[in-house]
Each structure stands twice: as C-alpha cells, then as structure tokens.
Amino acid sequence: MERLDVLRLFMEHHVFAVWDFMSLLKVLQQRLCCVEVPWVVPVDSQACRFINEIVLAEESDHDGRGGFASHFELYYRSMKQCGANTAGIDGFLSDLRGGVPVLKALASPAVPKAARRFVEQTFRIIETGDLCTVASAFTFGREDLLPDVFQCIVDELNTRAGGQLDDFKYYLDRHIGLDGDEHGPMATRLLQSLCAADDALWETAEQAAVDCLLARQELWNGIYDAISREATIAGSLKPRE
Known part of the structure; x- marks a missing residue:
C-alpha cells in the first residue's frame, strides 16, 4: 500500500x-451487561467490566483534538482528510437511520461487493445468538488479529511525508x-471465561x-482485486493467483 489512491x-x-x-461488541454488551430498565445485577461482573x-x-475514545x-x-x-470516497458508507448509514434493515441496506450498488460479503458474514454470526460464537468472532476475527496488521501499515506511514494521513495515523496509533x-x-x-473447560x-x-x-x-482478496481493476494503477500489480 505505497500509493495514496490505493490506500x-x-x-x-x-x-x-x-x-x-x-x-x-454491542451484542456482547447486551448479553453480558444490563442495558435495560429496570436494571438487574449482571451475572458475571468481571465480564461486564471487560466489555x-x-x-x-x-x-x-479521545479524538486527538480535545474531544471524544x-x-x-x-x-x-481520516477518510475525509485523505480524500477517500465516503459515498458508500454514507448511503449505508443513512439507510440504517431511516429504518432500512442491514442486509437490504448492504444491497446498495454503492456498497463494495467485498465489504458487503464481509458484513453479511458478521451478521450471520450475530444471528446465531450463540454467545461463545460471537465472543470468538470478536476475539480471533478482530481484536486478536488487527494489531499486527495495522502495525505494518503504521510503519509504512511513518516513512511518508504529508499531512493528508495525519488523522489516519492517529486512528491507527489509538487502535x-x-x-x-x-x-x-x-x-x-x-x-476463556465463557468457554471454560467445555470442549463443545x-x-x-x-x-x-x-x-x-x-x-x-x-x-x-476482494480489496486487492478492486485495486487491480483500477485504471490508475494498471500494470503496477499482478492479478491475484
């Protein structure tokens, strides 16, 4: 990811x-903490605290400008600062605020196909209603995976000049x-607490x-394919095998 247009x-x-x-995260909060009225004591106070x-x-979080x-x-x-197109996510969130179901909102042609498939998978996991399934997706699919990936990006960004990526670097540093x-x-x-010693x-x-x-x-892979199709980088990347 050496070019701004690719980023x-x-x-x-x-x-x-x-x-x-x-x-x-909100599913875990709903299941492990009390977010309803009347309030009742959470079953697992340590899990509640973690979440x-x-x-x-x-x-x-702190936004780097004195706010949150x-x-x-x-x-x-950071997308706005570096000139990324926010039309897809803007339209999606607008649909959600208007009461459109998630899967229907994802069907918009403005939502990239690879992103659509990814979110659909996430909501299939959520719809299982299984607490260990959601917690595992959160832990191994997100929290346990992303730091190493993002650190590589930060290292590359540190070699670059220009203020267009200042907000993105702040986001990555916080994350x-x-x-x-x-x-x-x-x-x-x-x-570990949820699964305990239960093999199943x-x-x-x-x-x-x-x-x-x-x-x-x-x-x-979907993002790589989208990048490969961009005329602005034609010839600079080999098609994914």
Missing part, C-alpha cells in the same frame, strides 16, 4: 469492517495501542474463528 480504495472497503465491529471498558474506548469520538468516527474523519495492549488480552480472557463450546468457538478468518481473507 483510499482500501479504506472505502475497510470502513465497513470498522463499522460492523461495533455490532459484535464496558472496551465499549468506553471504542465508542468514545468513536473509532469509527476517527476512521471516517494498535488499545487492541494490542488492552482489548486483545481482555477479549481473550472473556472467551471450544469447538464452537474454533469454528467461528475459522469462519471469521476466512471472511477476512476474502475481504482482503
């Missing part, structure tokens, strides 16, 4: 994964710091992790 196209796809991450700590940072914002908003802001040092270990401990639950969690990693691989 823009990547972000136009990946922003949907940043968005649907919060839906996985609420993650929600606090992911939904209202979700990590999605930080990502969106890496929290996921690698705090949220990843928290999510792992949560999954661990098998369910393992299958969910495999499904999520395959979906992530398909997203990366």
Whole structure:
C-alpha cells in the first residue's frame, strides 16, 4: 500500500469492517451487561467490566483534538482528510437511520461487493445468538488479529511525508495501542471465561474463528482485486493467483 489512491480504495472497503465491529461488541454488551430498565445485577461482573471498558474506548475514545469520538468516527474523519470516497458508507448509514434493515441496506450498488460479503458474514454470526460464537468472532476475527496488521501499515506511514494521513495515523496509533495492549488480552480472557473447560463450546468457538478468518481473507482478496481493476494503477500489480 505505497500509493495514496490505493490506500483510499482500501479504506472505502475497510470502513465497513470498522463499522460492523461495533455490532459484535454491542451484542456482547447486551448479553453480558444490563442495558435495560429496570436494571438487574449482571451475572458475571468481571465480564461486564471487560466489555464496558472496551465499549468506553471504542465508542468514545479521545479524538486527538480535545474531544471524544468513536473509532469509527476517527476512521471516517481520516477518510475525509485523505480524500477517500465516503459515498458508500454514507448511503449505508443513512439507510440504517431511516429504518432500512442491514442486509437490504448492504444491497446498495454503492456498497463494495467485498465489504458487503464481509458484513453479511458478521451478521450471520450475530444471528446465531450463540454467545461463545460471537465472543470468538470478536476475539480471533478482530481484536486478536488487527494489531499486527495495522502495525505494518503504521510503519509504512511513518516513512511518508504529508499531512493528508495525519488523522489516519492517529486512528491507527489509538487502535494498535488499545487492541494490542488492552482489548486483545481482555477479549481473550472473556472467551476463556465463557468457554471454560467445555470442549463443545471450544469447538464452537474454533469454528467461528475459522469462519471469521476466512471472511477476512476474502475481504482482503476482494480489496486487492478492486485495486487491480483500477485504471490508475494498471500494470503496477499482478492479478491475484
């Protein structure tokens, strides 16, 4: 990802994964914490604490400007700064606010196909209603995977000049710091607590992790294919085998 136009196209796809991450997190919060009235004591206070700590940072982190914002908003802001096209995610969120179901909103031609397939997989996991499945997807498909990937991007960005990527670098720094040092270990401990010594639950969690990693691989491949099709980089990349 050595060119700004390539990074823009990547972000136009990946922003949907940043968005649907919060839906996985909110399922865990709904299931492990009390978010209804009247309030009742959560069954597992430690799990409740883990999830609420993650929600606090992911939904209202420091924005680098003296205020607070979700990590999605930080990502969106970085897209705007570097000139990425936000029409796809804008239309999708507008549909959701208007009451359009997620899968129908995803069907918009403005939503990249690879991003659509990825979010559909996420919501298939959510619709299972299985707590260990969702927790595994959250841990191994998101929290445990992303820090290493993002660190590579940050290292490359550090060699670049220009202020167009300042907001993206801030987003990555926050995401890496929290996921690698705090949220990843928290999510792992949560999954260990949920599955305990139950082999059947661990098998369910393992299958969910495999499904999520395959979906992530398909997203990366889809983004690569989209980049390869762009006329602006014709000849600079070989088709994926």
